[in-house]
Structure formats: structure tokens, C-alpha cells
Amino acid sequence: MIELRPFDSLGGANHGWLDAKHHFSFAGYHDPARVHWGNLRVWNDDTIAPGTGFPPHPHRDMEIITYVREGAITHQDNLGNKGRTEAGDVQVMSAGTGITHSEYNREDVTTQIFQIWIIPTRDGEAPSWGSRPFPKGERSGQFVTLASGYGNDNDALPIRTDARVVAATLKAGETAEYPIGKDRKAYLVPATGAIQIDDVRANARDGVAIQDLDVIRVTAIEDSEIVLVDAA
Known part of the structure; x- marks a missing residue:
């Protein structure tokens, strides 16, 4: 089964400094048909104005993956972590037993991110945060694992759940395959371009x-940048 969910059909709200689109029920948007997809709970498409962002707020018991599409996001938390994640890079926050963090666009340009929340399958652990670059050249023509709950994905950022976040960059006409298995669910979003599946x-x-x-x-119908969650 392949179900298209057009961008124009997404929920969301424009707060001025933040233009948020929600692939799943979130905040003031609720659609009983779009509450989650397996253990994938949130996929937000956020456009953040320069010099603005999310002030300190708490999370717990959630794996939160931020994929930066344009600009950069600056993270700071009550554990003493602070880092800037720029376009093409990824950060992971395992909220664990509880963490308070802020995320700001400290740039002079608009920042665009995908923020992905996956329900953990391990809880009761201390919170953590990490970030790393994923050069687009390394995922040219193929899917590369960005974040993973499996120990054999050595180069990926670790998450505490039965899931993977993968990405690929494809030139027009190129095809990439991801073996997933019929017992799994996938959710895929082209960050740029246009693609075809069947x-x-x-x-x-x-x-x-x-x-x-x-x-x-x-x-790829056009040059495309693709992000996919392999969910339980």
C-alpha cells in the first residue's frame, strides 16, 4: 500500500515567526486518521524566521530527530549541551527521563527543518543529545542511515527505538532501493524535487x-533529496 499525503492536505499553523506543517496530529491539529504511523508519532515541516525559535521547554520519553534542510538550528539544553546543526546535518535528542531544551534560528536567513518524533522502545534512561554531518555526496544515488536503533549501523546517530531514519540524494532518472520488509511501515518525504514509487x-x-x-x-523525476523513516 502506498498512500500519498499531499503537502496541501497537511495540518498546521502560521505563527508569524514559525510556519509549521504537520504530517500527523500535533498541537491544535487533530486528524484521527493521522495520529501516528507505527511508532512514528510526529513529522513536522517547520520554517523558522531569522533570530527566532523555540524557547526552553521540556520533553520526556521521545526520540526527536531534527533534519536541517536550509539554514541552521542552534540547540541548548539543561545538560550543558550546545550545538549548531546546519543544512544537510542531523541532530538527535533522546528525551529519556526528562530534558529541557531550546532551539533557535541564530542565522540571518530562514531555517527549514523536518522534526521527527519516534516513540521509544527503551525508557527509564538518562537523556542525551548528539549531532553530526552527513555530506550529501555520501548519499548520492543510495540510502544512507542517519539515525538508528540498531547497533550494526555504526555511522548513524543512536536512537532508543525500533526504527531507522535514512536519506538519499538522487539525480533525475536515478533509482534507489530500500529493503524494508512487509512487517514494517515507512514514511517518506522528498525535501526537494519529485519522485515516483510504483x-x-x-x-x-x-x-x-x-x-x-x-x-x-x-x-527521481527531478533531482531530489529524500528522507525516510523505517518504523515498527
Whole structure:
């Protein structure tokens, strides 16, 4: 099954400094058909104005992955972690037993991020934060694992859940495959470009919910940057 969720169908709100689109029910947006996809709970498409951001606020019991599409985001938390994650890079915050953090766009340009929340399968652990670059050249023509709950994904940022976050950059006409298995669910969003899976076309920022496929074959119609969550 491949279900297209067009960008124009997403929930959300424009707060002026923040233009947020929600692939799943979040904050004031609730759609009983879009509460979660397996253990994937949130996929927000956030556009943050220069010099603004999210002031300190708490989280617990959630794996929060931030994929920076444009600009940069600066994180600071009550554990003493502070870091700047720029376009193409990824940060992971395991909220664990509780963490308070802020995220600001300290840049002179607009920042665009995907923020992805996955329900943990391990709890009761101390919170943590990490960030690392993922050069787009390394994922040219293939899926590369950015964050993973599995110990054999050595180069990925660790998350405490039965899931992976992967990404690929494809030139127009290129195809990449991701073996997922029919017992798993996938949610895919092209950050840029346009792609096709079987007979379904997805444009930039559309969501694609996938289940009951052994292998996901993605063909780029235009040069595309793709992010995918492999969920339990």
C-alpha cells in the first residue's frame, strides 16, 4: 500500500515567526486518521524566521530527530549541551527521563527543518543529545542511515527505538532501493524535487505512507533529496 499525503492536505499553523506543517496530529491539529504511523508519532515541516525559535521547554520519553534542510538550528539544553546543526546535518535528542531544551534560528536567513518524533522502545534512561554531518555526496544515488536503533549501523546517530531514519540524494532518472520488509511501515518525504514509487508521484514536502512492501523503489523525476523513516 502506498498512500500519498499531499503537502496541501497537511495540518498546521502560521505563527508569524514559525510556519509549521504537520504530517500527523500535533498541537491544535487533530486528524484521527493521522495520529501516528507505527511508532512514528510526529513529522513536522517547520520554517523558522531569522533570530527566532523555540524557547526552553521540556520533553520526556521521545526520540526527536531534527533534519536541517536550509539554514541552521542552534540547540541548548539543561545538560550543558550546545550545538549548531546546519543544512544537510542531523541532530538527535533522546528525551529519556526528562530534558529541557531550546532551539533557535541564530542565522540571518530562514531555517527549514523536518522534526521527527519516534516513540521509544527503551525508557527509564538518562537523556542525551548528539549531532553530526552527513555530506550529501555520501548519499548520492543510495540510502544512507542517519539515525538508528540498531547497533550494526555504526555511522548513524543512536536512537532508543525500533526504527531507522535514512536519506538519499538522487539525480533525475536515478533509482534507489530500500529493503524494508512487509512487517514494517515507512514514511517518506522528498525535501526537494519529485519522485515516483510504483505509479505514485510525490512532489517536494508531500508525505508518502508505505506498508506491505518488501522493497521500496524510489525513482527521481527531478533531482531530489529524500528522507525516510523505517518504523515498527
